Amino acid sequence: GAVVSQHPSWVICKSGTSVKIECRSLDFQATTMFWYRQFPKQSLMLMATSNEGSKATYEQGVEKDKFLINHASLTLSTLTVTSAHPEDSSFYICSATRGHADEQYFGPGTRLTVT
Amino acid sequence: SQQGEEDPQALSIQEGENATMNCSYKTSINNLQWYRQNSGRGLVHLILIRSNEREKHSGRLRVTLDTSKKSSSLLITASRAADTASYFCATDGRETSGSRLTFGEGTQLTVNP
Numbered sequence: 001g002a003v004v005s006q007h008p009s010w011v012i013c014k015s016g017t018s019v020k021i022e023c024r025s026l027d028f029q030a031t032t033m034f035w036y037r038q039f040p041k042q043s044l045m046l047m048a049t050s051n052e053g054s055k056a057t058y059e060q061g062v063e064k065d066k067f068l069i070n071h072a073s074l075t076l077s078t079l080t081v082t083s084a085h086p087e088d089s090s091f092y093i094c095s096a097t098r099g100h101a102d103e104q105y106f107g108p109g110t111r112l113t114v115t
Numbered sequence: 116s117q118q119g120e121e122d123p124q125a126l127s128i129q130e131g132e133n134a135t136m137n138c139s140y141k142t143s144i145n146n147l148q149w150y151r152q153n154s155g156r157g158l159v160h161l162i163l164i165r166s167n168e169r170e171k172h173s174g175r176l177r178v179t180l181d182t183s184k185k186s187s188s189l190l191i192t193a194s195r196a197a198d199t200a201s202y203f204c205a206t207d208g209r210e211t212s213g214s215r216l217t218f219g220e221g222t223q224l225t226v227n228p
Contacts, residue, residue: 046215102145111155
């Protein structure tokens with residue numbers, strides 16, 4: 001149990017367009033979902049934390065108007081990269097927690113390439 | 116903000132040998148977790164050790180935690196080629212809530228067959 005999926009697994013888009021990435025908890029209700037960004041050969045950087053039905057909490061330096069997060073249900077959170085630019089190209093990973101447990105369950109990631 | 120630092124950044128060993136990776140952090144924590152990431156994939160949770168624990172085992176994994184030195188180590192015994200991956204430590208800080216994790220820079224482990 002505790003499977004998290006992401007869709008799409010990879011996407012290529014043109015500069016200036018918007019891209020939506022979905023994160024779903026398949027077999028449990030996620031108390032909280034997290035969005036991370038990872039550049040090549042680097043560590044994960046937390047972008048934002050989201051709880052169902054409330055506004056996401058963004059980390060310092062992350063533009064909330066550029067990275068729109070919608071946590072519509074206990075099993076779905078979406079990240080929309082608006083007006084994407086080549087520097088937004090990265091690996092985006094979501095994770096979810098179940099109940100009050102400390103462990104985070106990670107999705108397989110989405111590779112975004114902006115041309 | 117706290118930052119996890121890991122060493123070595125890269126480790127190459129032969130199959131059957133043990134691999135030890137270290138992680139240091141800067142602030143008080145609730146727990147420390149180790150994750151594994153295969154290239155281009157998501158993270159897999161390996162083990163969690165709480166701030167009041169000193170050592171934990173899971174199969175071929177052994178984790179230690181020294182809160183006085185703010186450091187942790189991950190030992191993989193009898194390594195296999197399939198253990199080749201990046202390993203990250205992540206801390207859940209006491210000053211934060213909601214299980215916000217701060218990840219270390221990671222150690223790239225290569226196990227040669």
